[in-house]
Amino acid sequence: MQKLLLNQNNYYSQEANFDYMSVSQFKSFMECEARTFAELRGDYSRPHSNALMGGSYVHAAFEGEDEFAKFVVDNAVNIAKKRGMGKLSEFVQADKMIEALKNDKFAMFALEGEKEVIYTGELFGVEWKIKVDNINHERKFFSDIKTTQELGKRYWSDKYSQYVSFVQAYDYILQMYVYQQIIFQNTDEIYQPYIVAVTKQDPPDKAILHFDESRFEFEKEYVQTYLPGIIQTKNGEKEPIRCEKCDYCRSTKQLKNTFEIEFLLE
Numbered sequence: 001m002q003k004l005l006l007n008q009n010n011y012y013s014q015e016a017n018f019d020y021m022s023v024s025q026f027k028s029f030m031e032c033e034a035r036t037f038a039e040l041r042g043d044y045s046r047p048h049s050n051a052l053m054g055g056s057y058v059h060a061a062f063e064g065e066d067e068f069a070k071f072v073v074d075n076a077v078n079i080a081k082k083r084g085m086g087k088l089s090e091f092v093q094a095d096k097m098i099e100a101l102k103n104d105k106f107a108m109f110a111l112e113g114e115k116e117v118i119y120t121g122e123l124f125g126v127e128w129k130i131k132v133d134n135i136n137h138e139r140k141f142f143s144d145i146k147t148t149q150e151l152g153k154r155y156w157s158d159k160y161s162q163y164v165s166f167v168q169a170y171d172y173i174l175q176m177y178v179y180q181q182i183i184f185q186n187t188d189e190i191y192q193p194y195i196v197a198v199t200k201q202d203p204p205d206k207a208i209l210h211f212d213e214s215r216f217e218f219e220k221e222y223v224q225t226y227l228p229g230i231i232q233t234k235n236g237e238k239e240p241i242r243c244e245k246c247d248y249c250r251s252t253k254q255l256k257n258t259f260e261i262e263f264l265l266e
Contacts, residue, residue: 003127006118011131014042020120020129021231023175026223029230033240035248037233044248053078054090055147058198059133061098062145063115093200097147100204101196110143110196110208112136121182124224126231130182135191142179143194146172151197151205159222167195167209176211177219 003019010016017025017040028036038044053075060071072079079091086092101107113136120129135142148166155169156162167173176193183191195209232238242249 021126022129023178027171032243032246033233034242035246037240050090054094057094058097058147097198097204100206110194119182119186121185124227130179141192143196145196149200173215174219177216
């Protein structure tokens, strides 16, 4: 069966998400199979988050003036205060983050390139889709803006069994590995990935991050290990595993038994 030919209008569509795996979908399945399966079926939508919208707002500012203006108009109800007197605090801070990057020559150099480029490819027998924030074919690199609380904040990671930076905590290394592989399949060139990070502090901090290639081997094994089970769930071949912690699981939980208080801390 022929898969959907992707473009800017249908990239995030239900059909595209069924036809292709993506990094965000893989991460979502790893967090909670039941919630992700319900989203794919159209039975559940995640609640609006101003924090996530703030990140999208910062991204949109670097896609081009027309694209940013359209984003602001399309999302005006979420950006403006209820009485129309200016922007909500998240977006006032986002404006400062945008300016922090725009006033930095090296950051803007790292963001030079073609915007929002879509590629598809195959990894481990599965078709993937990616949308690259910024890709520079002349210099053979791609880059992605990431917003975070603080550059040096530590997060506990069950995946790595240790405290890690926001880059590992939010699986950005995994994203860079997948993107590099799919870009290679489409260009026959190895492009170097960079993260342009900017913080939500006032004033914002910022950094441009590169990756030791040895980090990608772990991500390759990680995806290779968990992808078959995810595809089985996505295809309806096995019951989705519930995390019992997310919004979806809490809203659909049905109690069947008691448990000892020790399990409250698991």
